[in-house]
Amino acid sequence: MTRFSTFFAATAIASSLFLVPALAADTIKIGVAGPMTGANATFGEQVWTGVSAYVNEVNAAGGIDGKQIELVKGDDACEPKQAVAVANRFVDQDKVQAVVGHFCSSSTIPASEIYNDNGILTVTPSSTNPIVTDRGFETMFRTCGRDDQQAVVAGAFILDTLKLDKIALIHDKDTYGQGLVDALKKTLEERGVEPVLYEGLTRGERDFNALVTKIKSAGATAVYFGGLIPEAGPLIRQIHEQGLDVKFVSGDALAQTEIVTAAGGAQNLKNVYYSSAANPLEDPATADAQAALKKANIAPDNYTLFGYASAQTIVAAVQGAKEGSVEDQIAWLRANSVKSAVGDLAWNDKGDVKDFKFVFYAFDDAGTPVPSN
Numbered sequence: 001m002t003r004f005s006t007f008f009a010a011t012a013i014a015s016s017l018f019l020v021p022a023l024a025a026d027t028i029k030i031g032v033a034g035p036m037t038g039a040n041a042t043f044g045e046q047v048w049t050g051v052s053a054y055v056n057e058v059n060a061a062g063g064i065d066g067k068q069i070e071l072v073k074g075d076d077a078c079e080p081k082q083a084v085a086v087a088n089r090f091v092d093q094d095k096v097q098a099v100v101g102h103f104c105s106s107s108t109i110p111a112s113e114i115y116n117d118n119g120i121l122t123v124t125p126s127s128t129n130p131i132v133t134d135r136g137f138e139t140m141f142r143t144c145g146r147d148d149q150q151a152v153v154a155g156a157f158i159l160d161t162l163k164l165d166k167i168a169l170i171h172d173k174d175t176y177g178q179g180l181v182d183a184l185k186k187t188l189e190e191r192g193v194e195p196v197l198y199e200g201l202t203r204g205e206r207d208f209n210a211l212v213t214k215i216k217s218a219g220a221t222a223v224y225f226g227g228l229i230p231e232a233g234p235l236i237r238q239i240h241e242q243g244l245d246v247k248f249v250s251g252d253a254l255a256q257t258e259i260v261t262a263a264g265g266a267q268n269l270k271n272v273y274y275s276s277a278a279n280p281l282e283d284p285a286t287a288d289a290q291a292a293l294k295k296a297n298i299a300p301d302n303y304t305l306f307g308y309a310s311a312q313t314i315v316a317a318v319q320g321a322k323e324g325s326v327e328d329q330i331a332w333l334r335a336n337s338v339k340s341a342v343g344d345l346a347w348n349d350k351g352d353v354k355d356f357k358f359v360f361y362a363f364d365d366a367g368t369p370v371p372s373n
Contacts, residue, residue, distance in 0.1 A: 027070045028063075030055070030314060031090040032307075033083065033101030033111065034126075036075035039204070039230040042258055043103050043303050047125055048073060050307025050341070051100050053298050054289075054315070064318055072096055076107045078174075078228075083107030087114040096120065098318070100310040103303075105129035106175035112140050119326045123313050125306035128252065129179040133350040138330050141347055143309045143340065145356035147176075150251055150275050151183035153358040157273070158222050159191060161360075161372075162247055168197035168220035170211070170235070172227030180251050181226035196220050201231060208235045212242050225250045233262020240268045252276040255302045255361070255369070266367030273372055275358045280305050280342040289341035300341075309340035 032051050034044030055069045063069060072094045074086035083102050090096045091114060098121040102108040108127035115122045116137040124132065124142045128150065133140055158164055167188065171181035178200065185195060197218040201211060212235075215223060223239070223246050225232055236248055254274035260266055280286045281300060289308055293300050316338045321328035337346035346354045362372040 027068050028098075028318065029070045029072055029094060029096045030311070031072045031074055031086075031094060031096040031099040031101065033074035033076055033086050033090070033099060033107070034103035035078040036073060038077040040078050040103070040228055042256065043126070043228075043253075044075070046301050046303035047100065047103060047307035047310075049298060049301075050125075050304035050309075051311040053293055053296050053304070054308045054311040054341075056296070057292055058315055064315065069315075074101065076102055076104075076111070078104040078107055080106050080110050083111040084114065087111035091115070091118050091120065098122070098314045100125065100307060100314065102127065104174070104176055105132055105179065108132055109175060112137060115139055121314060121317060121326055121329050123310040125310040126252075126303060127176070129175050130183075131175075131179075133352050136350070138351075139326065141313065141333060141351040143306055143313060143342060143345060143353060144252070145277065145358055146352060147180045147183045147251075149356060150180065150358050151187045153275055153360070154184050154224065154249060154251070155187035155191065157275070157360050157372075158224065158247075158249055159188075159193065162222060162249075162273075164222040164247060165193050166196050166219055166221045167193070168199070168215045168218055168223045168246075169195045170197075170215075170223060170225045170227075171200050172203050172231050173200040174203060174227065176253070177226035177228070179226070181224065184224055184226075201227075201235075203227070203231060205231065206234045208238050209242065211235070212238050212244060215239070215246065216242065216244050220246055222247045222249060228253045229256055229258050229262050233259060233264070236272060237262075237264035237268055240264070246271070248272045250274045252302075252358075257301075257367075260363075260367035266363065266365060269363035269367055273360050273362050274369075275360050276302070277342060278357055278359050279371075283343045285339055285343050286341050288339075293341075305341045309338075309342045309345065312340045313338050313345065 036044040076083035105127040116139045128147045171178040255276040317329040320332035360372040361369040
């Protein structure tokens, strides 16, 4: 039995907290949590922008059954301890009824324990670590894919498309980055390939020349990096500065325009690839969301779209459950799909998106992502 199930079964008093309509207040409060400051603030602000854009539409149309949605921002800076503080504030002080967040898996994992214990529907737009949903928390959903799905695609891309098998695995020692690399390591080993190097760097570092020397000495022809842009950019740049001829492959965190500047310019992205969701802007199912963002003069950046989709998920669950309990909202999401800014979404019993597809991108001469063959 999960924490949430235990919580419901514990006492009649505890059950009554959620078996009455969950949204009895005059407004519906939704927390939005992520790195709003610090090196990864771009990600958090994109999520906030996407959520805000959709909520503004809903409120302008009359809200949910006449109730306006109120957003509460929580800055966790992608730090687990700060994420726990945000979660406790959301629950105890802000009294939120649902949460979009967190961004980093290392923040989502501890914060979601608090949300689950308090029966709060939670939808992460970006946390891909399998642990996020593998714990059996009924309240936890995501609109993104999983690292173990991404790792299988990455393994096939490096071995079968790039046809390289001397692979250096580099991670940032964080839940997302190391989790992604470890999932790829397992995938490679299942295919009989051992990495030539397995190393961790520290988030916040910018001088990776000693690491690049190790990569060169190991004879790597490909580098797979698990981590975020603040470290990926300088690592890519220093690989080029040392004249190392390798393919640089990474995950969905690189799906941001900031990678161009962080890597020292588009010329350094020639042999860089990353996996991400198929371009949602090419999906006819996202036309309404695209039109709404265009009308609001908001750029359809990657995590803006996933934030928008996560807000759509929560609103759909509340409306579908007819303002019923959190259990009703969960049941509705398990049984229905949502037409979202990133395509039609449906969920399995874990809260993972069914049939999530990862594809690979490269960069053209201007630093614009293009599908990789």
